[in-house]
Amino acid sequence: MADHGKVRVRFAPSPTGQLHIGNVRTALYNWLFARKTGGTFILRIEDTDVERSEGRYETQLLADLKWLGLDWDEGPDVGGPYPPYRQSDKMDVYRAYAAKLIQEQKAYYCFCTAEELERERQQALTEQRQPIYSGKCRKLDAGEVERRRAAGEPAAIRLKIPEHPIRFHDIVRGPVEFSNEVVSDPIIVRSSGMPIYNYVVVIDDADMKITHVIRGDDHISNTPKQVAVYEALGLPVPEFAHLSTILGPDRERLSKRHGATSISHFREMGVLPEALMNYLALLGWAPTGGDREIFPTAELIKEFSLERVTPSPAIFDNEKLNWLNRQYIKSSAPPVIHEMGTGFLRQAGLLPASPNGHVSGWANKLIDLLAPYVDRLEQLPERAGIIFKHDPAEFLQSAENAEIFANDDRKAISVLWEFQKRCPDSELAPERFKTIMNEIKTDLSVKGKDLFHPIRIALIGSHSGPDFDRLIPLIEEGSHLQLPVQVKSVHERIREFLTAIEQRRG
RNA sequence: GGCGCUAUCGUCUAGGGGUUAGGACGUGAGAUUCUCAAUCUUAAAACCCGGGUUCGAUUCCCGGUAGCGCUACCA
Numbered sequence: 001m002a003d004h005g006k007v008r009v010r011f012a013p014s015p016t017g018q019l020h021i022g023n024v025r026t027a028l029y030n031w032l033f034a035r036k037t038g039g040t041f042i043l044r045i046e047d048t049d050v051e052r053s054e055g056r057y058e059t060q061l062l063a064d065l066k067w068l069g070l071d072w073d074e075g076p077d078v079g080g081p082y083p084p085y086r087q088s089d090k091m092d093v094y095r096a097y098a099a100k101l102i103q104e105q106k107a108y109y110c111f112c113t114a115e116e117l118e119r120e121r122q123q124a125l126t127e128q129r130q131p132i133y134s135g136k137c138r139k140l141d142a143g144e145v146e147r148r149r150a151a152g153e154p155a156a157i158r159l160k161i162p163e164h165p166i167r168f169h170d171i172v173r174g175p176v177e178f179s180n181e182v183v184s185d186p187i188i189v190r191s192s193g194m195p196i197y198n199y200v201v202v203i204d205d206a207d208m209k210i211t212h213v214i215r216g217d218d219h220i221s222n223t224p225k226q227v228a229v230y231e232a233l234g235l236p237v238p239e240f241a242h243l244s245t246i247l248g249p250d251r252e253r254l255s256k257r258h259g260a261t262s263i264s265h266f267r268e269m270g271v272l273p274e275a276l277m278n279y280l281a282l283l284g285w286a287p288t289g290g291d292r293e294i295f296p297t298a299e300l301i302k303e304f305s306l307e308r309v310t311p312s313p314a315i316f317d318n319e320k321l322n323w324l325n326r327q328y329i330k331s332s333a334p335p336v337i338h339e340m341g342t343g344f345l346r347q348a349g350l351l352p353a354s355p356n357g358h359v360s361g362w363a364n365k366l367i368d369l370l371a372p373y374v375d376r377l378e379q380l381p382e383r384a385g386i387i388f389k390h391d392p393a394e395f396l397q398s399a400e401n402a403e404i405f406a407n408d409d410r411k412a413i414s415v416l417w418e419f420q421k422r423c424p425d426s427e428l429a430p431e432r433f434k435t436i437m438n439e440i441k442t443d444l445s446v447k448g449k450d451l452f453h454p455i456r457i458a459l460i461g462s463h464s465g466p467d468f469d470r471l472i473p474l475i476e477e478g479s480h481l482q483l484p485v486q487v488k489s490v491h492e493r494i495r496e497f498l499t500a501i502e503q504r505r506g
Numbered sequence: 507g508g509c510g511c512u513a514u515c516g517u518c519u520a521g522g523g524g525u526u527a528g529g530a531c532g533u534g535a536g537a538u539u540c541u542c543a544a545u546c547u548u549a550a551a552a553c554c555c556g557g558g559u560u561c562g563a564u565u566c567c568c569g570g571u572a573g574c575g576c577u578a579c580c581a
Contacts, residue, residue: 014581049581114579121578128507131577156579173511182509182577190579197581221510221576244512244574251573282518282530290520291529310519312512313574320518320531330544373543452540464542 007039008211011065011072012201014046015057018262019064021316022216022246022254025280029243030214031070032281032304042208043075045086048200053088064263068273069297074208082208087200094195097203097233098157098188106232107188109145109155110137132184133158154191159199159228161185166224171212171241171306178224186225198222202229210238214306217242241306244284244313254316270344270377271321275328279321283314294327322375329371334364341367341380348381349484350388362477369470386460386471387478388485390493392500395461404453404463405501412454414444416498419455425491427476430469458497459490 011027013019034041043065047053062077074080084090101107117133124131138160149155161184167177188199205213220242230237248258260266266276278295287295287303295303329337342363345351351363370383396402405412422436441447453463465471478487488496 012581016581046581052580110579112579117579125507130508154579176510178510184577187579192579194579196579201581216575217511218575219581222581242511247574249517253574279518284518286519286529288520289529293518293530310512314519315517317517317531323531326544448540450540456541462542463540466542467539 006211007034007037008042008209009034009039009214010042010044010205010208010210012044012046012204012215013061014049014052015054015061016049016052017057018264019061020254021261021263021266021280024064024068024263024276025246025283026214026216026243027065027070028068028277028280029241029285029304029306029309031072032301033212033214033306034073035301036304039211040073041071042080042210043072043085044204044208045076045088046197046201047086047088048195048197050088050194060264064267067267068263068277087204090200090204091195093207094189094200094203095193098195098199101159101188101232102157104232105160107157107159108138108140109149110158110185110187111140111148111153111155112137130182132182135185138185156187156191157189158185159188159225159232161225161228162231166227168223168227168237168240170220171239172244172309172311173242176220176223183224183228186228188229198225199229202226202233202235205238206230206233206235212239212241212306214241214243217244241309243309244311246283247313247315249315251315258316259318268378270340270374270380271325272328272332272340272377274332275321275325278328279324283316285309293324326375329374329377334368337371337377338364338367340377341371344377344380345384348384350381350384352482352484359481359483362474362481365474366478369466369474373466386462386465387475387487389461390459390488390496391461392458392497393504395457395497396500396504398461401457401461401463404457411444411446411450413498413501415440415446415451415454416458416494416501418444420491420494420498423491423494425489427480428472428490429476430473433468433472455494459493 009030011023011030013023013027031041033039043062045058045061047058058076062075065072072078074082074085076085079085098107102109120134121131137158161180163180165177165179166183167175170176186198187196189195204210223240223242227237246254248254250258254261260269263276267273274296277297278293278300281295281300281304282293285304285308288308342351342355342360345363345366346353346355352359355363366384366387367380370380371377373383374380396405418440419436422439424432437451441451449463452468456463456465456468459471459475472490475487475490475493479489479492481487
């Protein structure tokens with residue numbers, strides 16, 4: 001086992017697309033482990049697949065990781081003692097190691113073409129044999145190899161897999177063993193000269209003195225090949241920790257068709273980074289005792305341990321993420337929520353691009369009022385509809401609402417008329433509102449629902465909603481502000497609603 | 507097909523040879539409120555199956571089943 005004393009771990013994504021939530025969790029566990037142990041967290045870009053790698057993805061990847069709250073001690077942007085941190089900058093190193101392996105006869109040139117190999121593979125499959133490489137070119141004599149090379153025949157480089165079972169240790173799963181009979185001699189350098197992932201990853205990890213390889217369990221079957229590379233090169237084999245897959249509700253690997261899967265998508269939905277981090281940490285890991293759910297970052301670092309990571313796959317549960325996000329929305333410092341919330345309202349065209357002091361003060365109150373009602377901040381603009389959208393005709397479309405005004409002795413309508421009569425067309429102060437309500441209560445002898453529901457429906461279109469003591473001042477203050485969507489005053493709302501009722505009766 | 511990994515409430519999980527199998531999300535009920543949300547209380551809800559070991563297995567071992575992964579000159 002590799003033991004350099006000090007922990008060194010890495011997250012090594014390929015810049016081939018949006019950062020997937022499963023990879024983010026891998027990054028997080030690496031980071032938590034490093035921070036917990038006082039080790040080093042390294043970011044490395046794996047871009048040997050030139051076809052699919054793009055610079056813009058790399059830029060976004062770094063931004064996404066930072067947004068989540070992760071930082072790295074070594075990486076392509078910050079440097080470090082074992083550069084380069086981008087594989088594409090390191091080709092000559094890989095070639096040098098490959099040459100060494102050839103020379104030591106631990107690897108050999110393979111002249112088989114892709115078509116030949118595919119044919120052999122299919123053949124093996126139909127004969128129900130193991131579809132592993134026959135080892136044909138392993139037996140080629142040196143002279144022939146030399147001749148064909150000289151003739152310019154393209155050749156890949158294959159590693160010789162040893163004649164014994166390959167074992168490695170996995171912190172999450174314990175000892176793992178693969179029979180050498182199921183492991184082909186893997187290609188380590190393509191005939192184009194471009195090295196293969198399973199090979200470069202080992203060289204990079206070894207060069208960077210990685211002590212613990214923490215990654216997704218889709219790499220488990222690759223690990224024996226990699227261990228063979230370590231052994232051929234005489235390099236110390238690190239500890240492994242293979243993390244289980246994150247599944248969608250249908251128990252299939254979480255993918256785009258399950259909805260949001262990239263970290264930026266969650267950010268756009270108004271999920272707080274702390275909440276996402278907390279949720280991801282809990283997906284596949286639990287603290288001792290397992291009876292606590294809320295873990296701010298510092299606590300997470302304190303409690304985290306790789307030994308407690310669960311080996312079984314986990315289904316991503318949006319409901320629980322929502323719940324956690326709500327907890328973090330409630331416990332976050334108000335300015336944080338104000339700023340984020342304002343962003344969403346502005347984006348929806350409900351606030352001006354650069355609000356003045358009055359407007360932003362009012363917007364903050366609006367956000368305070370609505371935030372407890374949302375799972376994700378992106379829901380804010382829709383919730384703000386109770387303030388910005390006032391359409392009496394539409395309110396009366398609802399059967400539930402219509403019924404309240406259609407029935408009985410027109411009590412609900414009388415309540416509104418009485419309210420209208422007493423409501424000043426200038427600003428309605430909260431104390432004044434209370435007085436009015438009390439007056440109507442005695443004069444018409446209505447109380448409770450019969451009193452409150454008609455008024456709330458007239459104001460916001462639903463008999464349920466926020467407390468009047470908070471709602472009324474907000475509406476009134478908003479109605480005096482210069483906003484992209486003008487807020488109607490209480491007085492206007494009641495008047496227009498009464499008009500709509502009259503019209504409806506014809 | 508082969509190989510590998512996995513298996514506790516619907517979901518995330520704690521636990522572990524003898525437990526009323528614990529917590530959380532979600533769900534139901536109740537309290538509170540004019541109402542909704544929030545909050546509080548409360549209820550229902552789980553050890554995949556079959557063998558073995560054992561006085562006793564959900565726990566340890568073996569097998570089965572199921573799910574997932576790998577089986578590339580992708581990463």
